[in-house]
Amino acid sequence: MKHIISALVENKPGVLAHVAGMFAARAFNIDSLVVGRTEDPELSRMTIVVIGDDRVVEQVRKQLAKVVPVVKVQDFAGQPVVARDLMLIAVSATPEKRPEVLSMVEMFKAKVVDIGQKLLMVEVSGPERKIEAFIDACRPYGIKSVARTGTIAMPRQVKTDSRPLITDNR
Amino acid sequence: MKSKSCSSAGSADQSSIKAGLSTTLKAGAQIIVDTLIEQGVDTMFGYLGGVVLPLFDRLYDAPINFINPRHEQGGCHMADAYARASGKVGVVVATSGPGACNLVTGLATAMMDSVPVVAITGQVRTELIGNDAFQEADITGITRPITKYNCIVKDVEDLARTVREAFYIASTGRPGPVLVDVPVDIEVARCKTDGPVEMKLPGYRVRTKGNARQISMVAKEINKAQQPVLYVGGGVIIANASEELRAVAEKAHLPVTTTLLGLGSYDQSRPESLDMLGMHGAAYANYAVQECDLLIAVGARFDDRVTGKLKAFAPNAKIIHIDIDPSSISKNVRVDIPVVGDAKIILAALVKEVEYHERKRWFKKIAEWKNKFPFSYDRDSTTIKPQYVVEEICRLTEGRAIITTGVGQNQMWAAQFYRFSRPRQLISSGGLGTMGYGLPAAIGAQVAKPEALVIDIDGDHSFNMTMTELRTAVENKLPIKVCILNNGYMGMVRQWQELFYNKRYSKSYLSNPDYAAVAEALGAVGITVDKKGDVPKGIKKMLGVARPCVVDFRIEREENVWPMVPAGKSLNEMDGLDILESMA
Ligand SMILES: Cc1ncc(C[n+]2csc(CCOP(=O)(O)OP(=O)(O)O)c2C)c(N)n1
Numbered sequence A: 001m002k003h004i005i006s007a008l009v010e011n012k013p014g015v016l017a018h019v020a021g022m023f024a025a026r027a028f029n030i031d032s033l034v035v036g037r038t039e040d041p042e043l044s045r046m047t048i049v050v051i052g053d054d055r056v057v058e059q060v061r062k063q064l065a066k067v068v069p070v071v072k073v074q075d076f077a078g079q080p081v082v083a084r085d086l087m088l089i090a091v092s093a094t095p096e097k098r099p100e101v102l103s104m105v106e107m108f109k110a111k112v113v114d115i116g117q118k119l120l121m122v123e124v125s126g127p128e129r130k131i132e133a134f135i136d137a138c139r140p141y142g143i144k145s146v147a148r149t150g151t152i153a154m155p156r157q158v159k160t161d162s163r164p165l166i167t168d169n170r
Numbered sequence B: 001m002k003s004k005s006c007s008s009a010g011s012a013d014q015s016s017i018k019a020g021l022s023t024t025l026k027a028g029a030q031i032i033v034d035t036l037i038e039q040g041v042d043t044m045f046g047y048l049g050g051v052v053l054p055l056f057d058r059l060y061d062a063p064i065n066f067i068n069p070r071h072e073q074g075g076c077h078m079a080d081a082y083a084r085a086s087g088k089v090g091v092v093v094a095t096s097g098p099g100a101c102n103l104v105t106g107l108a109t110a111m112m113d114s115v116p117v118v119a120i121t122g123q124v125r126t127e128l129i130g131n132d133a134f135q136e137a138d139i140t141g142i143t144r145p146i147t148k149y150n151c152i153v154k155d156v157e158d159l160a161r162t163v164r165e166a167f168y169i170a171s172t173g174r175p176g177p178v179l180v181d182v183p184v185d186i187e188v189a190r191c192k193t194d195g196p197v198e199m200k201l202p203g204y205r206v207r208t209k210g211n212a213r214q215i216s217m218v219a220k221e222i223n224k225a226q227q228p229v230l231y232v233g234g235g236v237i238i239a240n241a242s243e244e245l246r247a248v249a250e251k252a253h254l255p256v257t258t259t260l261l262g263l264g265s266y267d268q269s270r271p272e273s274l275d276m277l278g279m280h281g282a283a284y285a286n287y288a289v290q291e292c293d294l295l296i297a298v299g300a301r302f303d304d305r306v307t308g309k310l311k312a313f314a315p316n317a318k319i320i321h322i323d324i325d326p327s328s329i330s331k332n333v334r335v336d337i338p339v340v341g342d343a344k345i346i347l348a349a350l351v352k353e354v355e356y357h358e359r360k361r362w363f364k365k366i367a368e369w370k371n372k373f374p375f376s377y378d379r380d381s382t383t384i385k386p387q388y389v390v391e392e393i394c395r396l397t398e399g400r401a402i403i404t405t406g407v408g409q410n411q412m413w414a415a416q417f418y419r420f421s422r423p424r425q426l427i428s429s430g431g432l433g434t435m436g437y438g439l440p441a442a443i444g445a446q447v448a449k450p451e452a453l454v455i456d457i458d459g460d461h462s463f464n465m466t467m468t469e470l471r472t473a474v475e476n477k478l479p480i481k482v483c484i485l486n487n488g489y490m491g492m493v494r495q496w497q498e499l500f501y502n503k504r505y506s507k508s509y510l511s512n513p514d515y516a517a518v519a520e521a522l523g524a525v526g527i528t529v530d531k532k533g534d535v536p537k538g539i540k541k542m543l544g545v546a547r548p549c550v551v552d553f554r555i556e557r558e559e560n561v562w563p564m565v566p567a568g569k570s571l572n573e574m575d576g577l578d579i580l581e582s583m584a
């Protein structure tokens, strides 16, 4: 099963290496990993998608919390969350095919961000499924290249009994 | 650089004179030494090199007992054993590149056995990092998976705080080695140091207390168990919790088995002791674990050398796990009741809630196993049996010595036939199984305990790996003793080849030097014992000399360690029981 794990980490050099090294050393599989700054200049957030059974993911969570510069770990599994990926995709769109591609862009609520003679660069964001679907839809026209982020996520503000599994080291 | 109060070495004096700050500016190297002293360091180990010269210059008149090993690996093992014997943090220094790389085996050894070590390595100048500079190695990259934490200091302002944090991280929670890499320009850069700098570790928290409700649940389980077993690891020794362990075991009347690293946490002469469990553990300990209805693990981590086949481990037992490291819990074995915290605090709380139960049937069953399958060997043999040597060492030292070991059969015989009665008495590389650990470990332990009798029970090939450190012992007048159980083989490897590879002894034999002559050449005393009748005499002679001494026991060459749980088998599927039974 896929788990989205969110980790607040100290914003200092070497932290990514500590985290990525731990995943490699313990043979955990990372599906995606995104790092970015937060509202607090001292902290960054890593969003890590891992695949594994509950037992493996429990270890991932604990081992992550054990990495010294990792401040807080949350597992969003079973939680209502908003999860989003971002993609830039360059699709062939010859003048005669261009209207078709553009209507597809519209359908997906995507955005054209660059136009060349034979290519359109499109920006798509949304749940991973939507990104995958857009890629599939583009295939018949020819995909020149794809650049994707991994998933970032945040829990929804609903009242619920099941809270995410949190290890807060602060 | 972050702050104006810091400056590079070259400009430091000028700018400080201008600012009138010369009295309050301190060089990085001095900050390191002062912080070490502040942390209570009076002894350290290390080796020189270009980029640590500023640091060594500051050590020249520092009030620190400094031991130079002959190889950084030896120095790291010494710091590790110093920590294990004393309970304090061991400190080792090495230069960049090759010096730092030579620490790798020692750090991995300390990591596996949760030993508090702080390693300080020199690094090339900050602006050269990444340029393949002379003697540059990415030592934080290399040691990241084998340290509890490591970092490189890039600003002299951060130095005091980082060194302080290193000691705190190394010695708290589940201890472990921490490496601090210091570029040489940071050693010479000066900065203003007024007053202590606060640690900044928002991501590091240690839970010590243990959840009261879970502790009560544990007590309830213990009170109703018919066939309980306490399974104790090195964590109890690290936590200085032997007294509390004894109180619980006595009050609740529980049999106690320990891991290799747990030996000494529970006096083996006590009736509840089941000695060591695991691959070469006591048959009665392994049977008891397999048949128990409640297994209480304290400061142990269900290592594969302990559990055998995981799926068949303690099949009828509820499992309780008391450990300070949450990630240890349910890592290998599904735990029914976890308690995260310090073993000393938790056991002290637990003892108040447990009750005495006689458990007559259970103890009777255990006594039968003990009678039937004790550790034993052919006492009538005309050759020198290694087990006999260890028994004699134990008898003639009245079980009081601190024992260090090599790795292999020698280590198992030391664990099986020496009787340990107090914590920190056995110092052995358990998790990593590092050959060559025994001699430097004996030196580190002797430095920590100058009055103690320290004996390294070693294998010939383990000794070969680090025997150069004998000179370190001689130079520092450390009267350690080395008893080599010399079978001429990499005995443990040979045993596996005998049992699982049709006696094809592929490359497990190397020619050895005359160890007594080597010892003498290095300035120690050398003794050779090649007749069974001379064993007690040889040991007595060794104990009589006040200098470092090596005794080369020419033991039975193809003796095996029994019992043995073959890899992948469950704990009750031991080989060699017939041998033990016939010799019992
Ligand atoms: C550094 C290192 N290299 C290799 C091994 C694998 N190994 C385990 S036991 C052993 C043989 C040890 O021989 P010796 O020290 O003579 O001890 P004996 O088993 O004969 O008592 C070897 C090679 C190891 N544990 N450590």
Ligand SMILES: [Mg+2]
Binding pocket: B459, B460, B461, B485, B486, B487, B488, B489, B490, B491
């Ligand atoms: Mg040998």
